[in-house]
Amino acid sequence: MARRTRIAQLLFVTKSGGTYTVSGWVRSIRVSGDVAFIVLNDGSNLSGIQLVLERSRLPEFETLCRIGTGAALQAGGELTDSPAAGQRFELRVTDVSVVGDAAPDYPLQKKRHSFEYLRSIAHLRPRTNTFGAVFRLRSRLAQAIHRFFGERDFLYVHTPIITASDCEGAGELFRVTTLPPNSAPRNEGGEIDFSRDFFAQKTGLTVSGQLEGELFAQAFGDIYTFGPTFRAENSNTPRHAAEFWMIEPEMAFADLADDADLAEEFVRFMCLFALEACGEEMAFFDQHIEKGVMERVHSVAEAEFVRMDYTEAIRHLEKAPVAFQYPVHWGLDLQTEHERYLTEQVVGGPVFVLNYPKDIKAFYMRRNDDGRTVAAMDLLVPKVGEIIGGSQREERLDLLERRMQELAIAREPLWWYLDSRRWGSSPHAGFGLGFERLIMYLSGMENIRDVIPFPRTPRHAEF
């Protein structure tokens, strides 16, 4: 096939002239007497390009007027200034071929569709304006994440997808097994004998790469993971999916304050990146998805991130002139309503809540000297609440083992994790960030199913 020019690249020129070939899919076709207009989009940008087809120049004009919305087209012609409003340039077509026609029952109409309907045709929705913008943003953000950590000499580590450690309490695991479901071998007690499974033990899909990440941090200093994560929770909300991507940096020789500094720098970097590198998409979100999203993202990038102790946060909530559904007291895990009140009403911007009661946090978090809190942090932002959760990890073997005992977490399966505290254990800290929640935050999209190409949620694994 003829060499094609990406439409985004083509429209980047400063003046008309020159002949080009573009390939893409028909978004709209308008016929008016002896001239027809086709908006062709190749996914490289939002606008696409207007093709101008003239009866006098194209012998196949009549047939071309009958192609359907959604058809694949390759068109060559001259780039000219457009005499009409709506676009700067257009392509005056001299040569065109219908690569793949589209029948009139093409499900994407030239009108607004509900996100619910578009989810049912997830194989076609990337051809819409909204999902084009979402997935271009997603792709660029993914690359920006590597850039952020790469520039800071963080080592990118691929932690395992299949894992045997399920003792983090981070959520239900999807089981990975090759045992036959109906005739799995049993032991004497009648239970399934996983010693005869593929890995000779019970295994599942990872719920977090953190524990393995810590091991690499104890060798490379600063590391990060960025990969798929799985939770078999029956969560039916716009913010949860069974398969999502998580970013987990981990730093050796670092404490909770260093951790918060990194998180702040990271969020600021992503906000600025979205505004600068995805301007067309952000403008689209601002206009069609969430009015004011650009201003919101901009203000977060500019804001000073407040740091507040959990105990102080509770004091603020206790004297809040609002009736919370969950009454506030020290020891309570903050609910979404509390988090949003803190970031939206008390602070009016991003806020780190630090040093939570130990009983509401995970076993690996470092015990503070007061004996009742741990060095944990959550970053709360307006509109969504928690966007980042992290902590300084317990690097003292005796305290870690004692905590595991208190929580009845078996030590044997985590012998390697405990070993990292035995030789050259250093204070270290890290955090976890759900990639999709970052995309939602930056785009204003309100449902996680609409920022994942083919989302996996309870009862949904099609496509």
Next chain:
RNA sequence: UCCCCAGUAGCUCAGUCGGUAGAGCGGGUGACUGUUAAUCACCAUGUCCGUGGUUCGAGUCCGCGCUGGGGAGCCA
């Protein structure tokens, strides 16, 4: 998993007091020398989510189920 709401044409929805189904968009056909979700005219389209019940009669009322959405919990 719990609570609330919804399910009617391809899509988005209306449907009054229970009386046998409509609009806009999309699609088809035609008109139109430059359109911008083009415009204008004409045409076609229904398992009213399923199931059981109440009733002379159910899209409409009631029970159960399924599906979707929102909220909560869990969390990222």
